[in-house]
Amino acid sequence: MEKPEYQIREMLIGDVSAVASIESCLGRTNWNKQLFRGEFDLAPALRYWLIAALDNECVGFGGISYGAEESHILNVGVAIGHQRKGLARLILKQLLEWAAEQGASTYFLDVEIGNTPAISLYESFGFEEISVRADYYGRGRDALVMHLQR
Numbered sequence: 109m110e111k112p113e114y115q116i117r118e119m120l121i122g123d124v125s126a127v128a129s130i131e132s133c134l135g136r137t138n139w140n141k142q143l144f145r146g147e148f149d150l151a152p153a154l155r156y157w158l159i160a161a162l163d164n165e166c167v168g169f170g171g172i173s174y175g176a177e178e179s180h181i182l183n184v185g186v187a188i189g190h191q192r193k194g195l196a197r198l199i200l201k202q203l204l205e206w207a208a209e210q211g212a213s214t215y216f217l218d219v220e221i222g223n224t225p226a227i228s229l230y231e232s233f234g235f236e237e238i239s240v241r242a243d244y245y246g247r248g249r250d251a252l253v254m255h256l257q258r
């Protein structure tokens with residue numbers, strides 16, 4: 109069988125509904141359509157969002173912010189049927205490259221404690237746990253703050 113040909117490209121405003129729908133199918137409530145759309149109101153030099161597409165259908169996404177030499181991974185998600193194919197790794201790699209081109213050398217992110225797939229992904233890029241934000245995702249749902257310097 110032929111290997112599916114995924115494309116990684118910059119997110120367009122027309123992708124917002126598909127991206128919000130993936131986020132919701134992943135059972136996540138942090139980002140909704142309005143928040144994703146709001147990203148397009150911000151200066152392009154401060155935010156970068158990518159999607160992964162297969163036959164023009166959005167199957168994954170990720171975003172990063174940049175400011176004052178510091179960068180934050182905002183979100184990463186891959187639709188369930190397309191996970192474990194290296195898409196998040198590809199997206200994250202390109203997000204970090206974009207931020208480095210803007211001048212970033214310090215990277216942060218928040219991830220829920222117990223989210224092993226995401227934590228393993230971030231650790232594979234060298235991110236390390238630096239602190240915990242209690243109840244960050246709701247009562248009893250703490251966030252790990254992870255940091256990468258490079």
Ligand SMILES: CC(C)(COP(=O)(O)OP(=O)(O)OC[C@H]1O[C@@H](n2cnc3c(N)ncnc32)[C@H](O)[C@@H]1OP(=O)(O)O)[C@@H](O)C(=O)NCCC(=O)NCCS
Pocket residue numbers: 134136183184185186187190191192193194195196197198218219220223224225226228229230232
């Ligand atoms: C986390 C997530 C984005 C990973 O996406 P993905 O495209 O499946 O990840 P990749 O295929 O690029 O995997 C890259 C690495 O991540 C880690 N990883 C991914 N899925 C994993 C799993 N189910 N269990 C353990 N490690 C996992 C592994 O280190 C993997 O490398 P390997 O395949 O060489 O072992 C995906 O599971 C997802 O969308 N989860 C729900 C949304 C979410 O929690 N986002 C994080 C926001 S902080």
